[in-house]
Amino acid sequence: MAKEIVDAMAMQRALTRITYEIIEKNKGVTNLAIVGIKTRGVFIGQRIADRLQQLEGATIPVIPLDITHYRDDDAERAGEKSSFNVDIDNKRIILVDDVLFTGRTIRAALDAIMDNGRPAAVNLAVLVDRGHRELPIRADFVGKNIPTATSEKIRVNMKEFDGQDGIEIR
Ligand SMILES: O=P(O)(O)OC[C@H]1O[C@H](OP(=O)(O)OP(=O)(O)O)[C@H](O)[C@@H]1O
Numbered sequence: 001m002a003k004e005i006v007d008a009m010a011m012q013r014a015l016t017r018i019t020y021e022i023i024e025k026n027k028g029v030t031n032l033a034i035v036g037i038k039t040r041g042v043f044i045g046q047r048i049a050d051r052l053q054q055l056e057g058a059t060i061p062v063i064p065l066d067i068t069h070y071r072d073d074d075a076e077r078a079g080e081k082s083s084f085n086v087d088i089d090n091k092r093i094i095l096v097d098d099v100l101f102t103g104r105t106i107r108a109a110l111d112a113i114m115d116n117g118r119p120a121a122v123n124l125a126v127l128v129d130r131g132h133r134e135l136p137i138r139a140d141f142v143g144k145n146i147p148t149a150t151s152e153k154i155r156v157n158m159k160e161f162d163g164q165d166g167i168e169i170r
């Protein structure tokens, strides 16, 4: 059975805090670009970009990334590359996803980013870090650390896609 563990208000506050941390770490927003991992990472990335616009008056591009063909368990379609419509050379990339678990999605996303250019830096922002990493990957900005059992599943709901905000465990 699904149980809500983070409500809409708390989720929005976590995203606001991440936005301030991004500004602080980057000493502003110059040269930033957001790469959002489909599906919900794109909506989270867009929310962060909207807040950055409000706070700093800057329009930060949000690049949607589908990592399906970069996964190490998708050998059949490996080699199909995703191409960005924004030049990322020398940009400071904020890579955004909803949940960080084994780290395999982020590893694949880093491959896709490097196929598209040479950014100055890549930082990782996730709404939820649920632990159980299988690779040496960590997030620079974390909305909520939620300890889980491997058998559990975290689900992030976003207004834009799911009709309402919130984080559930099942
Ligand atoms: O760290 P990892 O073990 O790679 O797990 C994290 C990824 O898993 C989820 O996607 P999922 O593949 O469940 O698809 P979904 O986005 O459709 O839920 C989530 O959106 C992350 O992208």
Ligand SMILES: O=c1cc[nH]c(=O)[nH]1
Binding pocket: 099, 101, 130, 152, 153, 154, 155, 156
């Ligand atoms: O619990 C999990 C694990 C991977 N991806 C999710 O969205 N939730």
